[in-house]
Amino acid sequence: MHEEVPATELLQNARQYFLPAVSVDNVIFGFHQDELRVLLLRMRASRKWALPGGYVFKEEEIDDAATRILKRRTGLQNLFLQQFYTFGSTSRTRIEVVKEFFSEFNPELLENSWLMQRFITVGYYALVEYGRVIPQPDEFSDRCTWHELNNLPKLIFDHGHIIDKALQAMRLQLNYQPIGYNLLPKEFPLKSLQVIYEAILGRKLDRGNFNRKILAASILDKKEKLYSGAAHKAPYLYSFNKKKYFAALKNGLKLGF
Amino acid sequence: MHEEVPATELLQNARQYFLPAVSVDNVIFGFHQDELRVLLLRMRASRKWALPGGYVFKEEEIDDAATRILKRRTGLQNLFLQQFYTFGSTSRTRIEVVKEFFSEFNPELLENSWLMQRFITVGYYALVEYGRVIPQPDEFSDRCTWHELNNLPKLIFDHGHIIDKALQAMRLQLNYQPIGYNLLPKEFPLKSLQVIYEAILGRKLDRGNFNRKILAASILDKKEKLYSGAAHKAPYLYSFNKKKYFAALKNGLKLGF
DNA sequence: CCAAAAGTGTTAGGGGTACACCCATGT
DNA sequence: ACATGGGTGTACCCCTAACACTTTTGG
Numbered sequence: 138m139h140e141e142v143p144a145t146e147l148l149q150n151a152r153q154y155f156l157p158a159v160s161v162d163n164v165i166f167g168f169h170q171d172e173l174r175v176l177l178l179r180m181r182a183s184r185k186w187a188l189p190g191g192y193v194f195k196e197e198e199i200d201d202a203a204t205r206i207l208k209r210r211t212g213l214q215n216l217f218l219q220q221f222y223t224f225g226s227t228s229r230t231r232i233e234v235v236k237e238f239f240s241e242f243n244p245e246l247l248e249n250s251w252l253m254q255r256f257i258t259v260g261y262y263a264l265v266e267y268g269r270v271i272p273q274p275d276e277f278s279d280r281c282t283w284h285e286l287n288n289l290p291k292l293i294f295d296h297g298h299i300i301d302k303a304l305q306a307m308r309l310q311l312n313y314q315p316i317g318y319n320l321l322p323k324e325f326p327l328k329s330l331q332v333i334y335e336a337i338l339g340r341k342l343d344r345g346n347f348n349r350k351i352l353a354a355s356i357l358d359k360k361e362k363l364y365s366g367a368a369h370k371a372p373y374l375y376s377f378n379k380k381k382y383f384a385a386l387k388n389g390l391k392l393g394f
Numbered sequence: 395m396h397e398e399v400p401a402t403e404l405l406q407n408a409r410q411y412f413l414p415a416v417s418v419d420n421v422i423f424g425f426h427q428d429e430l431r432v433l434l435l436r437m438r439a440s441r442k443w444a445l446p447g448g449y450v451f452k453e454e455e456i457d458d459a460a461t462r463i464l465k466r467r468t469g470l471q472n473l474f475l476q477q478f479y480t481f482g483s484t485s486r487t488r489i490e491v492v493k494e495f496f497s498e499f500n501p502e503l504l505e506n507s508w509l510m511q512r513f514i515t516v517g518y519y520a521l522v523e524y525g526r527v528i529p530q531p532d533e534f535s536d537r538c539t540w541h542e543l544n545n546l547p548k549l550i551f552d553h554g555h556i557i558d559k560a561l562q563a564m565r566l567q568l569n570y571q572p573i574g575y576n577l578l579p580k581e582f583p584l585k586s587l588q589v590i591y592e593a594i595l596g597r598k599l600d601r602g603n604f605n606r607k608i609l610a611a612s613i614l615d616k617k618e619k620l621y622s623g624a625a626h627k628a629p630y631l632y633s634f635n636k637k638k639y640f641a642a643l644k645n646g647l648k649l650g651f
Numbered sequence: 652c653c654a655a656a657a658g659t660g661t662t663a664g665g666g667g668t669a670c671a672c673c674c675a676t677g678t
Numbered sequence: 679a680c681a682t683g684g685g686t687g688t689a690c691c692c693c694t695a696a697c698a699c700t701t702t703t704g705g
Contacts, residue, residue: 157414159482159514199482199514223480223516225416225456257416257456259480259514313566328684345686346668363675369683370675393667585657600695602659607694626656627702650693 144276151251155192160258161202162190162296163218164303165211166286167267168320173286173336174267175300176210178278183237186290188299189275190258203261210281212271217319218263221306222299225257229295238277238293262303264319286336307337312392315356315385318377326364326372327351338394354390356381401533408508412449417515418459419447419553420475421560422468423543424524425577430543430593431524432557433467435535440494443547445556446532447515460518467538469528474576475520478563479556482514486552495534495550519560521576543593564594569649572613572642575634583621583629584608595651611647613638 147154165176177186189210193202200220208214235253272281284290286304289297310316316337317330331347351357358378363371404411422433434443446467450459457477465471492510529538541547543561546554567573573594574587588604608614615635620628 156512156514159415193482195512196484198484199480220480223456223477225450225516227453227455255413255452257413257516259482309566309570326684343668343670344684345670348685350667365676367683368677368681370685372684583657600697601657602697603695605658622703624656625654625704627658629657 148252151192154194155251156195156197157251158254158256159193159199160190160256161193161199161206162188162224162258162260162299163203163207163210164188164260164262164300165207166262166264166303166307166320167270167283168333168336169267169283171332171336173333174283175286175289176265176270176272177282177284177290177292178210178274179280179282180238180277180293181279182239182277183234183293185293186284186296187278187293188296189281191275199259203259207261207263207265209275210273211265211269212273213265213269216263216265217316218261219306219310220259220261222260222302223257224260224295224299224302226295227255229258230256231294234293258299260299260303262307264316266319266321268322304337311337311394313389315354315377315382315390315392318382324360324362324374324376326374328372330375334394342394350392354385354392356385405509408449411451412508413452413454414508415511415513416450416456417447417513418450418456418463419445419481419515419517419556420460420464420467421445421517421519421557422464423519423521423560423564423577424527424540425590425593426524426540428589428593430590431540432543432546433522433527433529434539434541434547434549435467435531436537436539437495437534437550438536439496439534440491440550442550443541443553444535444550445553446538448532456516460516464518464520464522466532467530468522468526469530470522470526473520473522474573475518476563476567477516477518479517479559480514481517481552481556481559483552484512486515487513488551491550515556517556517560519564521573523576523578525579561594568594568651570646572611572634572639572647572649575639581617581619581631581633583631585629587632591651599651607649607651611642611649613642 142154167174167176176189178189179186189206191202191206193199200218203218203220204214207216207218232253239252267283272283274281289300292300311334317333320333321329327348328344330351331342331344334347335342356378357375360374360376362374364374365371399411424431424433433446435446436443446463448459448463450456457475460475460477461471464473464475489510496509524540529540531538546557549557568591574590577590578586584605585601587608588599588601591604592599613635614632617631617633619631621631622628
């Protein structure tokens with residue numbers, strides 16, 4: 138839509154392009170080496186870390202804004218992206234931090250009082266396949282990298298709190314919706330899915346019971362292909378049955394973790 | 395804070411007082427005659443019904459705005475009030491409806507483009523004790539009355555959808571949080587609480603099993619006083635144990651309805 | 652005495668948990 | 679062969695649903 142307009146131009150005339158006072162922040166979860174990870178940006182000026190976020194165009198759906206931001210930072214689309222809470226505390230963005238945020242990038246922006254107003258932010262979380270992501274910093278950041286959920290750096294604003302809330306929301310969601318479709322490659326052994334559930338829930342699950350429970354949900358197709366290469370029995374590979382998976386997404390599910 | 399400024403003045407200078415583009419809508423649930431009810435306002439101009447809502451002052455917490463609106467319409471405070479979703483569709487408020495909304499009240503407001511901008515709204519739901527509420531219309535409405543959830547009138551904008559979402563959210567919440575504290579008088583028979591659960595869930599519950607389940611949560615104190623006046627065995631009265639109730643609110647609960 | 656609704660008991664079944672046992676495979 | 683981890687079976691326990699039986703009260 139406004140894809141062709143350069144970021145500087147957009148921000149300098151933010152009032153013209155964006156919905157005022159509203160931003161979107163994405164908590165993007167990925168999975169690698171048995172660890173749940175979050176995609177973060179490092180601000181060029183302050184060297185502090187932040188969630189990928191952005192503003193909403195005046196005629197843009199908020200969901201679409203979140204999708205757009207997700208796509209810009211990961212290169213991916215059609216992912217599981219879920220609104221979970223709106224953060225509206227007056228103290229959530231401190232003016233000094235905002236100034237630092239934009240200063241080194243472009244001092245002129247400081248004159249732009251639009252950026253200095255109070256913002257509320259709508260939080261979304263996404264689950265993405267780690268291996269397919271090509272992290273892409275935005276205009277204000279010099280790095281875009283994964284961080285272990287259990288070892289996060291210092292974050293700006295209330296972004297630490299936002300991540301906490303996202304995790305909480307996701308844990309509840311686990312019981313009602315299937316998860317994993319966008320976190321795993323097409324075919325995968327059950328163990329991989331189990332490790333994801335364990336990472337999200339923060340506790341170990343019994344292998345046998347997990348298998349039965351997840352299979353009972355009947356959202357998986359068993360492949361006859363076997364994974365191999367390790368010194369043990371080759372596990373079956375499974376893939377999500379798209380039809381059943383999305384039906385379960387819509388109609389809900391009772392998994393009981 | 396701005397309590398002393400009259401509504402007309404506030405709206406005519408909305409830009410000065412309010413956070414732009416953001417509103418709050420409350421779904422206020424009450425309980426009467428075995429029916430779950432929602433408090434609605436009738437717009438003076440269009441005669442259509444709407445949720446009690448409002449704007450957020452520039453230095454006001456969003457939660458506080460919701461609380462303020464709730465208090466204005468019910469006279470009550472310190473209630474269970476829970477943010478459940480943010481509605482941000484571009485099509486949720488159509489300009490003609492907004493015009494109708496404000497026109498008869500004060501045609502001058504039509505000139506005020508602030509009101510005509512796109513709004514997103516943060517949805518909250520509240521549970522209140524029906525008998526204690528003194529419904530109070532706002533500046534744009536001529537009535538403020540209760541409506542059975544199963545027999546709602548035509549609502550403006552996406553307010554019908556907002557109520558649906560609130561109910562959905564509340565149903566999920568039932569399993570993790572105690573409910574009823576603000577819906578019932580201090581002392582009540584278990585049956586009253588059961589009827590509330592049934593109304594929210596939309597299905598009948600077994601009496602014996604409900605009693606055991608709710609007592610097992612140990613958030614109730616049994617009183618030795620008995621309710622009487624009916625041609626059957628007098629039920630014990632119970633009251634919520636505030637301490638345990640709020641502990642359960644904070645730490646979560648596993649009720650399984 | 653009877654109807655109505657509260658309180659309490661009982662039982663069968665399902666589901667979850669914990670753990671055991673066997674199977675396949677690379678070293 | 680053996681260690682490793684996958685697949686599957688099972689026994690136990692607890693929770694739940696469903697329903698029966700008893701108790702209390704006003705009419």
